[in-house]
Amino acid sequence: MAAGDYMAVRDAIKKIIPHSSYDDGSAGPVLVRLAWHASGTYDKKSGTGGSNGSTMRYKLEASDEANNGLEYARKFLEPVKQQFPWISYADLWTLAGVVAIEYMDGPKIDWKPGRVDDVDEQYVPPNGRLPDATQGEDHIRSIFYRMGFNDQEIVALSGAHNLGRCHADRSGFEGPWVPMPTRFSNTYFKLLLRSQWHKRKNSVGVEQYNDEDNELMMLPTDMALVKDPKFRDWVEKYADDKDLFYADFAAAFGKLLELGVIRGPEGKALRQYARAKL
Ligand code: CCH
Numbered sequence: 001m002a003a004g005d006y007m008a009v010r011d012a013i014k015k016i017i018p019h020s021s022y023d024d025g026s027a028g029p030v031l032v033r034l035a036w037h038a039s040g041t042y043d044k045k046s047g048t049g050g051s052n053g054s055t056m057r058y059k060l061e062a063s064d065e066a067n068n069g070l071e072y073a074r075k076f077l078e079p080v081k082q083q084f085p086w087i088s089y090a091d092l093w094t095l096a097g098v099v100a101i102e103y104m105d106g107p108k109i110d111w112k113p114g115r116v117d118d119v120d121e122q123y124v125p126p127n128g129r130l131p132d133a134t135q136g137e138d139h140i141r142s143i144f145y146r147m148g149f150n151d152q153e154i155v156a157l158s159g160a161h162n163l164g165r166c167h168a169d170r171s172g173f174e175g176p177w178v179p180m181p182t183r184f185s186n187t188y189f190k191l192l193l194r195s196q197w198h199k200r201k202n203s204v205g206v207e208q209y210n211d212e213d214n215e216l217m218m219l220p221t222d223m224a225l226v227k228d229p230k231f232r233d234w235v236e237k238y239a240d241d242k243d244l245f246y247a248d249f250a251a252a253f254g255k256l257l258e259l260g261v262i263r264g265p266e267g268k269a270l271r272q273y274a275r276a277k278l
Contacts, residue, residue: 003086006095006113012080013099019076026182027076028100029164034073035097035257036160037066038090041125042259044148049129050260052269053119054089060121066130069170090115090269094257104163106184107250111257114267133173133219134207137228140221147259149252155225155234156248157256162188166217172206175217189239191216192226 019027038056041049055061056070077096081089091113098111131143144154162185166173178187197209197218209218225231238245261269 004113005084006087009080009084009087009092009095010099012083013077013096014103016076016080017100017103022072023165024176024182026104027073028104028182030069030073031076031096031100032160032163034070034077035094035100036157037070037130038093039256039259040131040147041129042147043125043129044146044259047260047262048123049125051090051094051257052115052261053123054093054115054117055119055124056093057089057117058121058124060124060127064127064130066127066132069167087113088115088117090117097253097257101163101184101253104182104184107246109250109257110254112263112267114263115261115269131221133171133221135221135224137224137231140224147256149255151230152234152248153252153255155231155238156245156252158222158225159186159188159238159245159249160253161219161222162186166208166219168202168204168206172202172204173208173217173219174202174204174206175208175210175215177216177218177222179216186238186242186245188222189235189245192218192222192235193239197223 017026017028017031019025023029038054039051041061043049056067056074061067062071077092081087081092094115095111095113098109102108129143131140140154141151149157161177162181164181165176168174178185178191180187195211195216197211199207200210200214202208208220209223210216225235238248264270
């Protein structure tokens with residue numbers, strides 16, 4: 001297969017998404033989460049973190065509690081990496097998120113290749129840069145403002161919780177946010193506004209919000225999006241207008257995947273150590 005044939009990589013990723021023995025029959029949601037966590041370590045002040053360098057290959061980052069369970073996503077993608085050894089992990093992980101979202105009926109997202117893997121362990125960002133689901137609006141703002149996002153983008157990105165589920169043995173939280181967790185939509189926003197959410201302790205004693213039937217859930221950080229008036233405005237807009245949500249999500253997710261990727265003249269990402277000397 002010719003180096004640079006990203007359409008072939010996309011096809012190979014699509015093939016590993018249906019998965020009879022994994023969550024809801026799909027590897028899609030956990031691939032989206034891998035792309036997000038690989039990128040969401042970015043700190044705009046220091047220019048450190050982000051998807052370039054695929055630093056989650058290193059134990060320090062892989063073992064950040066927030067990344068529990070992402071070893072599944074990395075393992076699912078390993079055969080694709082073997083098939084296309086020329087693609088960097090940093091490109092593969094971010095592309096897989098984009099392909100998974102499209103595969104699950106989500107918007108098309110701009111994605112550019114060129115990230116590199118050969119980055120020293122000393123550039124692994126410190127643990128603790130990803131959001132903590134037990135907290136509220138101030139925490140969410142401080143984490144996402146650090147990456148360079150605004151309130152509207154925060155709410156749009158949070159709409160990814162239309163996908164997948166929480167696992168008691170990974171985060172301590174349990175259950176899906178929506179009834180069809182392998183299909184992208186704006187249902188999450190509708191449910192946030194329209195369902196009755198009750199604070200309950202789950203099977204492992206962790207407090208979360210559940211619907212009447214204990215089938216669906218919300219994290220404390222999800223509830224902060226309806227509690228905070230500025231966030232809530234966007235939740236209402238996205239609940240009412242699916243097209244607006246898709247457009248804003250695509251823009252914000254595309255931006256997320258580019259965080260920390262400084263490109264040279266041919267679009268190739270400059271290595272982190274090169275950037276540190278700039
Ligand atoms: Fe998330 N997320 N997320 N999330 N997330 C979890 C699962 C997914 C937070 C916490 C959690 C985003 C923002 C936030 C996904 C995408 C995004 C889980 C359960 C927790 C906890 C993990 C487990 O137990 O397996 C918090 C806190 C925030 C912000 O404040 C953003 C942004 C995105 C992407 C754009 C996806 C997808 C999942 C499902 C993963 C799966 O395995 O099904």
